[in-house]
Amino acid sequence: MAAARKVVIIGSGHNALVAAFYLARKGLKPLILERRDLVGGAAVTEEFHPGFRCSTVAHAGGPALPSILRDMQLVKHGLETLESPVRLFAPSPDGRALVLDTDPNAAAQRIHAFSEKDAAKYLDLHKALEETGAILSELLSLTPPALDKPSTEDLWKLLRVGRKIRGLGKKGMMRLLRWGPMAVADFVAEFFETDLLRAVVAARGIFGAATGPRSAGSTALLLLRAASDPHPAGNSAFPRGGLGALTAAMAAAAKRAGAEIRTDAEVEQIVVNNGVAIGVVLRSGEEISAKCVVSGADPRRTLLGLLDPVNLPPNFAVKLQNYRSNGTAAKLNVALDALPTFSALKQSSESNAALAGRIHIGPGIDYLERAFDDSKYGEFSRAPYLDISIPSILDTSLAPAGKHVMSIYMQFAPYHLKQASWLQQRDALADTIIKTLAAYAPDLPDKIIARQILTPKDIEETYGLTGGHPFHGELALDQIFTMRPLLGWARYRTPVKGLYLCGSGTHPGNGLTGASGANAAREILQDLR
């Protein structure tokens, strides 16, 4: 082995890049090893059909933590964020559509057409999510406290959050405690009577999770997401050039700070000596020694796949095997000859501008719940929940002139099918998605030039996400904060000394905030000090 480097980072997803940046900034010159030929992990822009590019896996951006945006100077490194004034367009089978603007008052105005009461309540919800989101956002940048012997620093930070929580007042505090474990279907029912509006908000509690809106704890996920964006409909910001542009800017920032990035460099094994990580071996056989190995890959892949299990305490390995990371999400990327015509838009005064945010297909709570039901028994939903974006409306660079790309995130497609394999079912899945959407945009099938379907199996194989889980493991009550990935191991360290986790399988682990990477870097630096 050549002279030991200080830090090797496995994977080049957004969290790995953020970690690399913070480590490089302290002069550590980390080496990033990416198995694919492009940087970005699940936040990439790929040409899936000649001339058509889109964010192949994750499709709605960030927002990255403001501190990360600032520290990494992402804008300077080329990040340009396009924001649609419309966050979400949700057509309903009755021909109507709900349009939620970024501006809460404008959105409330439109909700008026559905229900006067809901319009008022919408503003209440917006405010409530803003309030709780502001507090929970503090938790995002926090290393979960050690439960055995919390350090003074842990306690101090928790106290700070605690004081903020106290600021909510008795009623607000109790509300937060009550909301967390609730089923999101019950949560939205406390606010709204319009089923479509309920479904739109509830979707944020089930996105990327193997839960339906009636599963307890789904409100916690909604609140966690509100911590990075309090808008009830969630985020609709798209980096120009797709999400690959976000990770490209991050990579540029990391390199600028001193990190090195190697693509086509798949790590096959983490080398451990006497319980200490001493480097990695690449698929090519090349050995790279390091004082510290940081993995942006998910916990199971890192600790059960890349590590010889003898290096883990037996209990730890068993628990990690029980860490739930079977995904239920699939992705369909479509090249379009022209924009499809949504019936709901034709019938109203709305224009195609309403399509520039995200499009929600899932017109009611029962609809979403039924979509989930199928997946429990190993089948994909016959009437799935879809979260769609047509980024080419705001960003013409993604498709040839006049043409478009549509990115469709589909739920629920269980990793394990009861019958047949994903190889046999992938076309049926794509057809189901298109058929579902065609009910709202009948001319869609005629406009399709090409399509790319990614089943959970594809997501696992191509992007290295165990079980095809977009968030490196279920974001459920038993797998968040001090329990992510495992209770007692939520501080980015692992039972192997010198081996760290920095991906979405660690707190807070949700979406593209980059918080996991930043938190991990902070802990690593503390250990190296």
Next chain:
Amino acid sequence: MPASKKMLMAKHYDVIVIGGGHNGLVNAAYLARAGKKVLVLERRYVLGGAAVTEEIIPGFKFSVFSYVVSLLRPEIIRDLDLPRHGLEILPLDGTMTPMPNGDYLWRMNDHAKTRRELQRHSKLDAEAYEEFGKSMVPMCRFVKPILGMVPPDPTSLDPRDLKALAFLGKRFLSLGAEDKYNLVKLMTMSAADFLDQWFETDVLKATMSASGIIGTFLGIRSPGTAYVLLHHYMGEIDGAFRSWGFSRGGTGAISNAIGDAAREAGAEIRLEAPVARILIKNGSAQGVVLENGEEIRANVVSSSVAPSLTFLNFIDSRELPDDFLEDVRRYKYRGSSGKVNLALDALPNFTCLPGPGRHLRGAISISPSTEYMERAYDQAKYGEFSRRPYIDMVIPSLTDPSLAPPGKHVLSCFVQYAPYKLSQGTWDEQRDAFGDAVIDTISEYAPNLKNIIVGKQVITPLDIERQIGLSEGNIFQGELSLEQLFFLRPVAGWARYRTPIRKLYMCGSAMHPGGGIMGAPGRLAALEILKDTGKGKN
């Protein structure tokens, strides 16, 4: 003393307890023993609320609603000396789950036999089952004192609350790493996911997970159900009984024993005395008015009935703060279960274990697979009763022959899911179909059932509500879901048995720690009342 004056005097009490269910009676007994002059008002002709024995079919006595016991707090049995008042618990011998393929899973009270039986299904599970049992012990030990604790207010800076919270925090931190891990998982996971970590035999997981959903409108895959699993598991290893059991004479005998203890301590109990209204003056409870117009005054009113009845029916909404009322309306009952009681002239004959035998003396669980359980829930989610429901049945007449004529039997079936709100039709229209679905389902495993039925009683959630006043037919007076536990039960800020009305207390299962013939809310509320009013007369 002239008779008229005596009567007037008699109408003033220290405490009026609304409802003669087990919690109301426990509440009354503790208060009476502390020297209070207590009156219990029960709406029905029989004492016990959901814990009653009634002769529904001539010669056949049923534990009409609640049918097995294990959670009754040992301290209550001790304090009230219930065995002396006639309480006798007969052991329920294990659980047998018939399977569609003709096999069965039979867990017995005999450790070695259960182990052999599990080995027949999976060697690994036989090992894991013991480990599981051992790991549950510290969990139960952790939760046990919480059951006997007035929930602290986590938002308060009152030293008493901080002390209680610190107590909990310290106890948690003192657990070993494994125990911490298990406890946190139990509090947050679904029963199915939790059991998946331990076992591979599906029928075992299905049957065990069933205790996680009883009384909730959740499926076995819904987070939060693992806790209810523990809630039910507690009885199995608690000091007093070690297992689930029947009370001799049916569940009503428990209520009668507690009632006797209360009477002996001086409490007065009136049957067929339905309360119409709680008298309130200047924000303070003064007594009650019965449906017949009779006014009865008391210093304190303690209600063991559901919050919806107490606050929305018995009290003028103007007496209560708006946000409190909103929270009371939001409190979720969502009854999800029904009961089918059958009078039989012979024993059911199960295909998997033909003939009579010990397997009939325990619980028989229709829970053949986790998918079966989850699908039963799926139907209910959309407002239908499960066509193939989860059923837990017992034949108490085998253990207690006094319940049926010689040679005949009573079969008591707890059935889930039966949602209170149906998407189509009413329960009055659907009652028979529901009963038939239950009988058909059992007949798949015991084909002779239909031929031996001599009488039946089908109880829907609506019937539970109508007959014994449990709102929406929820057997726990409100779901035991995470957001309705501990300091959040029944509504945030009012978990300490007190209410926004001075001198009005709550002592039913809607209070911490919830239902299941534990008696804990009744006792804790009594202790709080005594704390506020002092012992003896006032």
